[in-house]
Each structure stands twice: as C-alpha cells, then as structure tokens.
Amino acid sequence: MARLKVIEPAEAEGKAKELFEGPLKEMQINIFKGMANSPAVVQAYLGMAGALSKGLLTTKESEVIMLAVGEANKCNYCVCAHTMLGKQAGLSEEETIAARKGELKDPKLAALAKFALALHEKKGWVSDEDLAAFRNAGYTDGHIAEVVANYALSTFTNYFNHVNDTDVDVPAAPAL
Numbered sequence: 001m002a003r004l005k006v007i008e009p010a011e012a013e014g015k016a017k018e019l020f021e022g023p024l025k026e027m028q029i030n031i032f033k034g035m036a037n038s039p040a041v042v043q044a045y046l047g048m049a050g051a052l053s054k055g056l057l058t059t060k061e062s063e064v065i066m067l068a069v070g071e072a073n074k075c076n077y078c079v080c081a082h083t084m085l086g087k088q089a090g091l092s093e094e095e096t097i098a099a100r101k102g103e104l105k106d107p108k109l110a111a112l113a114k115f116a117l118a119l120h121e122k123k124g125w126v127s128d129e130d131l132a133a134f135r136n137a138g139y140t141d142g143h144i145a146e147v148v149a150n151y152a153l154s155t156f157t158n159y160f161n162h163v164n165d166t167d168v169d170v171p172a173a174p175a176l
Helices: 014-021 030-035 039-052 059-072 076-088 093-101 107-121 128-136 141-164
Strands: none
Touching: 014 039, 030 039, 030 076, 030 141, 039 141, 059 076, 059 093, 059 107, 059 141, 076 093, 076 141, 093 107, 107 128, 107 141, 128 141
16 A cells, blocks of 8 residues: 555646646556655656657667666566556567566667666676677667666656555566
8 A cells, every 4th residue: 555645636736736637647647646745756757757758769678677677676566567568669578577587589678688787786887898798789878878867767766666655556567
C-alpha cells in the first residue's frame, strides 16, 4: 500500500490538476498519483523524460536501460511498467526479460544493457574498457551522455517507488 498520499486525478487541485488534465491525461498511473504530492516532482520527471525522448537513443534503447536498471534496483513497479512500455516500443517479451538480466541476443542492445549495468555497479566510475566496448558496439559520446541521463531518470523513479511503495497498477512483468 502506498506510503504517500494518492492524488486521484478527479480530486487534484491547482498545478496537480493541470498536469493530470494535460501531460498526464493518458498516463494517470500510480507513480504519478504519488509524485503529484509535489507537482514540481512530476514536472522534473516530465522535463527529463521529454528531453531524453528527443535524443539519440531510440525508445527501444531507452526501455532496455530502464529494464536493466529497474531490475538491478529491485523496483518491481518500474520493471512492470517498462516491460509494458518496452513491448510498446518493439521489444519482445523475451527481450524484456533478457534486458532485465543484461543478456540480450542483439549485440548492440546487449552492449547498451551491459554499459548501463556497469554504471550501476561502478557508481558511474566506468573503466576505459567499458567505454571502448560501448563505442565499439556503434555508440557515440552523445549516446554515453544519454545513457548516464537515462540511468539517472531510472534511479529517480526506482527510488521514488521504493520510498512510496507504489501499488502496481500496470500488467505484471514475467518472472525471471
């Protein structure tokens, strides 16, 4: 059960109401109902996610990062949500499971998951070898910067869900 007040869209007021009637109109899920306790938090999420959606990484690639990091951080809510979103972005169910393990068959996506997990395991202190392997998979320094930003966004939502104990209101992810 959620540990923060759940702001129902129909009962929201002020800026939270504006957000639920605007950018969150199609995404009235529990993570945002918790974040709406502070509209600034929702806006921070939307701003970062919106900017990254216009970056070099494809939606599919971003979902690989979210799945790998969500699993590494043991965020059930994010794993479930990004399994659903990953499928919408073109990942198969098998690929969503493989992304969570960092074991994708596609070499480029595998390098992406491996790099995101290296960021996680090494707290950002990746080696020259980690960077070289990622670049050798066809990624650029711009991609590296975006992986770091996507990692930060994933950690933000993972930790928010840990604090809130957000009730899962999206389809369950397959077990590993």
